[in-house]
Amino acid sequence: MFASRKLVEKALGEVKKKFVGVVSAKLPADGMEYDLVQYRCRNLFDNTVIGGKYSRASLCVDTIRALQPHLRDETQELQAVCEAAATLEIIQSFYLIADDIMDNSETRRGKQCWFRREGVGMSAINDAFIMDSFVEDILRLALPGHVNLDRLCEAYRKSKQKTLIGQFLDTSSVNQISSFTWDRYELMVENKTSHYTVFHPLQMALIISDVLAYHGAVKKAAYQIGFLFQSQDDFLDVYGDPTITGKIGTDIQDGKCTWLAVRALQKMHSTPQKSAHLITDFKQSFGSSDPEKIEKIKKIYNELQLREEFRRTNIEMPTSLQHSKPRVSYYYDGDFGNFYYGQGHPMKPHRVRMTHSLIVNYGLYRALNVMRPARASFYEMTRYHSDDYINFLRQVKSDNISTLTDQMTRFSVGEDCPVFDGMYEFCQLSCGGSLAAAAQLNRKESDIAINWMGGLHHAKKSEASGFCYSNDIVLAILELLKVHKRVLYIDIDVHHGDGVEEAFYTTDRVMTVSFHKHGEYFPGTGDLKDVGAGHGKYYALNVPLRDGVDDFTYERIFQTVMGEVMARFQPEAVVLQCGADSLAGDRLGVFNLTTYGHGKCVEYMKSFNVPLLLVGGGGYTIRNVSRCWVYETSIALNLDVADDLPVNDYFEYFIPDYKLHIKPLTTLINFNTPEFIDQTIVSLLENLKQLPHVPSVQMHPTSISSDAVVKTFDQSLRRDHQNDDIRESRFDEDVRVENSSEFYDAREPTSRNTQSNKRQRNMNTAEVEGFKKTRIGEEDDV
Numbered sequence: 134m135f136a137s138r139k140l141v142e143k144a145l146g147e148v149k150k151k152f153v154g155v156v157s158a159k160l161p162a163d164g165m166e167y168d169l170v171q172y173r174c175r176n177l178f179d180n181t182v183i184g185g186k187y188s189r190a191s192l193c194v195d196t197i198r199a200l201q202p203h204l205r206d207e208t209q210e211l212q213a214v215c216e217a218a219a220t221l222e223i224i225q226s227f228y229l230i231a232d233d234i235m236d237n238s239e240t241r242r243g244k245q246c247w248f249r250r251e252g253v254g255m256s257a258i259n260d261a262f263i264m265d266s267f268v269e270d271i272l273r274l275a276l277p278g279h280v281n282l283d284r285l286c287e288a289y290r291k292s293k294q295k296t297l298i299g300q301f302l303d304t305s306s307v308n309q310i311s312s313f314t315w316d317r318y319e320l321m322v323e324n325k326t327s328h329y330t331v332f333h334p335l336q337m338a339l340i341i342s343d344v345l346a347y348h349g350a351v352k353k354a355a356y357q358i359g360f361l362f363q364s365q366d367d368f369l370d371v372y373g374d375p376t377i378t379g380k381i382g383t384d385i386q387d388g389k390c391t392w393l394a395v396r397a398l399q400k401m402h403s404t405p406q407k408s409a410h411l412i413t414d415f416k417q418s419f420g421s422s423d424p425e426k427i428e429k430i431k432k433i434y435n436e437l438q439l440r441e442e443f444r445r446t447n448i449e450m451p452t453s454l455q456h457s458k459p460r461v462s463y464y465y466d467g468d469f470g471n472f473y474y475g476q477g478h479p480m481k482p483h484r485v486r487m488t489h490s491l492i493v494n495y496g497l498y499r500a501l502n503v504m505r506p507a508r509a510s511f512y513e514m515t516r517y518h519s520d521d522y523i524n525f526l527r528q529v530k531s532d533n534i535s536t537l538t539d540q541m542t543r544f545s546v547g548e549d550c551p552v553f554d555g556m557y558e559f560c561q562l563s564c565g566g567s568l569a570a571a572a573q574l575n576r577k578e579s580d581i582a583i584n585w586m587g588g589l590h591h592a593k594k595s596e597a598s599g600f601c602y603s604n605d606i607v608l609a610i611l612e613l614l615k616v617h618k619r620v621l622y623i624d625i626d627v628h629h630g631d632g633v634e635e636a637f638y639t640t641d642r643v644m645t646v647s648f649h650k651h652g653e654y655f656p657g658t659g660d661l662k663d664v665g666a667g668h669g670k671y672y673a674l675n676v677p678l679r680d681g682v683d684d685f686t687y688e689r690i691f692q693t694v695m696g697e698v699m700a701r702f703q704p705e706a707v708v709l710q711c712g713a714d715s716l717a718g719d720r721l722g723v724f725n726l727t728t729y730g731h732g733k734c735v736e737y738m739k740s741f742n743v744p745l746l747l748v749g750g751g752g753y754t755i756r757n758v759s760r761c762w763v764y765e766t767s768i769a770l771n772l773d774v775a776d777d778l779p780v781n782d783y784f785e786y787f788i789p790d791y792k793l794h795i796k797p798l799t800t801l802i803n804f805n806t807p808e809f810i811d812q813t814i815v816s817l818l819e820n821l822k823q824l825p826h827v828p829s830v831q832m833h834p835t836s837i838s839s840d841a842v843v844k845t846f847d848q849s850l851r852r853d854h855q856n857d858d859i860r861e862s863r864f865d866e867d868v869r870v871e872n873s874s875e876f877y878d879a880r881e882p883t884s885r886n887t888q889s890n891k892r893q894r895n896m897n898t899a900e901v902e903g904f905k906k907t908r909i910g911e912e913d914d915v
Contacts, residue, residue, distance in 0.1 A: 137191040137198070140206075144190075144215035145222065148271060149178045152223065155270045156263060177260050181226040181247050189225060189334045193218035196338035214341055216275035217285070221334055223264050223271070224289070228296060228329070230261040235304060239381055265293070281340045288340060292333040299325025308388035308420040310398065318395045319360065326366075327359020344496065349773040367391035368443050371431065385430045388420030393439055400437050411436065461769050462579040463501040464566040465489050469586050472559045475551050479720055480600040482559070484755035485585050487783045491763040494779040500770045502579065506569040508561035509608070513568060517607045517636065522595040526602060527557045543595075550597035560603035563587050567605035567748055571612035574706060574744040581745045581769045585762050588710045588750030590630040591656065598632065599656060600751075606708060607636045609746060610643055613706045617744075621704035623695065624648065625734050626712025626750045627722040629659030629675070633710075639667040644674065644702045648691060648715075650723050651677030661813070664820055671823040674698065676813065679804035680723040683797055684730030686805050691734055694817050699741055701824050707743050709735065711765055712750025713758040717797045720753040725801045728757075728764050728794045735765045745769075756786045760793055 153174045160167045197214050198204055204211045232238075233246040234257060240246060248257035269286045276282055302321040306312050332355035339348060370382035371393060384391050397415065401408035411433055418426035434440070470486030492498050514523050525540050529552050534541065541547045553559075563586050570582035590606055591599030606622065610633070613620045622637070624630030624647040637643035649659050665673035676694060678687075714722040716731060739745060747769065752758035767774045778784070778791045 137194040138187050140194055140211070140215045141187045141190040141219050141222070144212065144219040145183065145187075147212070148216050148219045148223070148275075149175070149182075151216075151271045151274050152178055152264075152267060155267050155274070173260075174263075177247070177264070180244070180250070181230060181260075181264075182222050184242055184244070185222060185225065187219075187222055189221040189330060190215075190218045192331070193221060193334040193338045196335055197342055200338060200342035200344055213275055217272055217341060218334070218337065220268050220271050220275070221337070223268055224293075224329070227261045227264040227268075228300075230257050230264075232300070234258065235300075236383060236387060238383065240375075276341070279341070281343060285337065285340050288333065288336050292329045292336075295324045295328045299323070299328075303390070306390035309390075310394075310416060310419065313390050313395045313398050315395060315399070318390055318392070321390065322360050322363045323356055326363040327356040330362055331355040331359045345773075345775050349767075350500065350771045353771055364392040364443070367393055368440075371434065372440060385419065385427050386422040392443070393434055394419065396439055396442070397434060397437055400439075460579045460581070461501055461766075462504055462570065462573050462582045463492070463498075463766070464504050464506045464570055464582070464584040464586065466505050466562050466566070466586065469559075469562050472553065472555050474553055474600070478551065479753040481753075481755050482586075484752060484758040485749070487755060487759035487786065488585050488762040488766075490781045490783055491759055491778070492766055494781040495763060495767070495774050497763070497766055497770060497772060497774070500772060501583075501766075504569065504573075506562070506565040506584070508558065509564035509568055509603075509605075510561075513608065514560065514564055514603055516611055517594060518592075518603060519595040523603075526560060529556070530554070545596045545598060546602075549600060550602060556602065563589055564603050564605040564608050567609035567746070568612055570746050570748075571609040574746060575613065575616040577744075579744075580742075581739070581747065583747045583766060583769060585747075585749040588626075588712060588748035589632075590624060590626065590710055590712075590750060591628070591632045593632055593635060599628065601632065604632050604636065606630075606633050606710060606748060609748070610637070610708060613708070613744075613746070614642060617705035618642065619644070619702060619704045619706075621698065621702060621707045622646065622710070623707065623734075623738065624710040624712070624750075625691075625715055625731065626710055627715040627719070627724050628654070628712070628751060629656055630710060631656045631658045634659075634663075634673050634675075637669065638665055638673060639669040641668045641672050643669075644672045644698065644704065646674040646676070646694070646698060648676040648678060648687070650680065651675075652679075654723070661816055664823075671820055672702075674817060674820060676817065678724070678813075679809065681801045681803040682724050682726070682805045683803050684727055684733070686803060686810060687724075687726055687730055688733050690810055690814060692737055693814055695737065697818060697821050699743075701821055704743060706746070707738055707741070708746045708748065709738055710748050710750045711735065711762065713752030713761040714750075716752070716754070716757050716761060717795060717801065718754055718757060719751075721751070722753070725797045725803065727797055728761050731761055732765050732768050735768050739769065757795055759783075760787075760795060764793060 153171050156174050157167050157170045160170055194215055197218070198211075204214070229241060230247050233241055234248050234255070238246050239249070247253060247260070248255065253260075268289060272285055272289070273282060276285070279285070299321055302317070303325055306317060306321065332352050335351050335355055336348060339345065339351065367384065367389075370384040370391070373382065375381050384394075398412075401412050401415065405412070414429055415433055418429045421427070465485070467486070467489075470483045470489075472482040474480045474482075492501070511523055511527065522544055525537070525544055525546075529537055529541070529546065531552055531554055534547075534552055541552075546552060563584075566584035567587040570579075570584045570587075573579045573582050584605070587605040587609070589601035589604060592601035592604035610620050610622060620643050622630070622633055622643060622645045624633065624645070626647075627650050629649040629651070630645065630647040634645045634647065637645055647659055651659055659675040659677060661675055661677055663673060663675050664671050674694070676690065678690075711731070711734075713719070713731065715724040715726050716722065717725045717727060735747065747765065749758075749762065752761070764774065774793060776793045778787055778793055784791065
């Protein structure tokens with residue numbers, strides 16, 4: 134910070150010249166007024182900008198240098214960004230001049246306030262406006278032609294709006310003791326202090342460095358730091374030494390809503406009988422300039438031990454910031470996109486590779502724990518599926534279909550679930566990702582785990598169905614049940630999650646909730662009356678919807694139902710199947726959701742702070758699938774992503790607008806009338822009322838072994854898979870965490886087996902018509 138301060142001090146000399154120049158340039162250079170304005174601007178700059186701590190500008194410069202380590206001292210490029218950062222000190226002076234006038238302050242930075250200087254007075258208001266008005270001009274002079282210059286100026290304008298709103302909340306709270314609540318205080322601090330003191334300098338650094346993917350997470354942490362900063366300022370106003378702080382405290386006599394005042398009232402009101410006399414004294418004395426009453430307020434603070442409490446908070450809060458960012462694991466194998474169901478088939482595993490490319494090029498991978506999962510073993514897959522079924526999947530190949538016709542009929546393989554090269558390996562990867570993700574949650578090493586390769590919810594115990602051969606979701610839930618008493622499964626695919634519901638139809642430890650199109654539509658199950666059986670009665674919840682459901686309707690029914698489910702079932706872990714065929718314009722779907730509406734479901738379930746596993750699912754307009762899943766990855770990370778898609782390996786797929794978010798179809802009618810939705814909600818809530826209780830399960834400790842944790846990345850598991858005859862085992866290769874350099878902005882490394890999964894046969898028209906869903910386009914869609 135010291136080195137950056139020196140750079141800011143040097144930059145301020147140039148910024149001063151620019152400030153004086155752009156203001157005086159509005160007047161004729163040969164006039165007396167020109168010299169007068171130049172003199173006033175220099176004096177204003179020297180007495181209000183120069184001499185501060187420069188903490189905001191230094192924070193910005195430090196962040197830029199961290200993001201752009203190639204910048205070297207004494208270079209023109211570094212000088213330019215330092216000048217841009219130094220404008221933060223002009224902005225700071227603009228606010229301080231106005232703040233001092235409103236507070237009627239005496240000193241600032243150990244000197245007489247600007248408005249109290251001889252010959253200044255209330256004209257200081259105009260001086261403040263001048264400083265504000267020319268900030269953008271200086272930014273444009275400092276960074277001419279910068280790619281994000283307009284974004285930088287817009288960030289300043291938004292920061293100013295928030296700060297002025299915060300100032301309004303601050304001044305309107307004066308002596309309004311009844312409004313001194315934590316909600317008011319936190320809102321005031323967020324707008325008045327956190328945004329412009331912490332977030333805006335960091336935001337400027339991100340924009341100048343052209344790093345646009347982290348704003349959401351940075352904002353969250355910045356607001357917490359800003360709260361700490363403001364609370365310290367409130368504390369020092371009462372207990373600080375003016376010779377050190379450079380400011381005489383006036384918050385008590387000004388009747389300000391501060392950390393000390395809000396906490397004092399909270400503590401007094403928590404014991405009203407015991408603190409009645411303190412409450413009376415506080416109301417009579419707070420906001421008075423009488424020295425005796427000021428001292429009485431300080432005695433109340435001391436009696437309530439606020440000084441000691443604040444010091445404890447000051448130590449504990451920075452520690453809590455370390456956990457403000459969700460821990461998110463992401464499972465991906467580069468080979469997954471090679472698998473190919475066959476010509477004309479709507480299921481395209483390539484969509485997962487497209488999603489991964491967007492994750493890389495948005496820079497989201499930097500905030501993820503990127504893992505390459507081990508392939509699920511035969512034993513792991515037969516925890517749910519029958520041995521003979523998995524044996525069949527392992528044995529069947531394109532060239533031996535004719536010898537296995539009876540088994541193909543028995544296991545429903547051949548029509549919408551065709552045999553293709555690498556089919557068994559495809560199942561291994563899908564299941565391996567979900568099993569590893571569940572194990573990661575079990576070990577509490579992540580808050581959220583993501584496997585976009587999974588979500589194949591139609592597969593049955595001994596039967597393929599609806600493009601799904603193995604049910605990775607069921608396997609993941611069984612893994613979660615080893616540690617968690619109750620697991621909630623939610624399905625937002627346009628098709629009913631029949632395979633998962635069937636697997637847990639008779640248990641009360643797993644609740645399944647499916648939002649889907651019902652009627653003459655695959656798979657034909659998922660009626661409102663299907664509620665489970667035996668111990669699992671009322672633990673299966675089905676939400677049948679009609680064509681054309683939009684964001685507003687979906688959000689209303691989803692949040693109403695899931696809020697009640699979370700309250701009644703109280704799950705310890707949640708699995709959310711994010712099938713993207715519920716999006717508008719899907720080749721096989723009939724819903725009209727945008728990526729925003731779909732993502733709202735992820736955002737809502739994430740808000741419960743329960744371990745969350747996100748898996749993929751359906752989705753057959755693959756450009757929209759990748760849009761949806763990268764957006765939901767950003768939601769999991771609390772990161773904002775730009776609507777303009779970054780250049781990526783599949784950029785041409787996103788013509789014509791190259792945008793992240795999709796729009797609803799104006800031609801699709803929403804047949805889900807308010808009356809239908811109301812009636813459905815009533816029926817669903819009635820079903821939920823039938824839940825007898827939250828199931829209480831006797832849990833037994835589970836040993837951490839390959840049997841219990843499913844090929845995760847524990848070193849101790851290697852002995853179960855090690856082949857001592859080779860230098861590096863297949864298990865080592867499968868579970869290796871990809872080096873971060875594999876995910877940089879260059880093109881994806883060439884896959885190891887790019888041709889191994891090509892189709893061996895063409896599908897005729899009759900086969901295409903036999904697919905599980907009824908609307909297949911004539912050509913492959915992207």
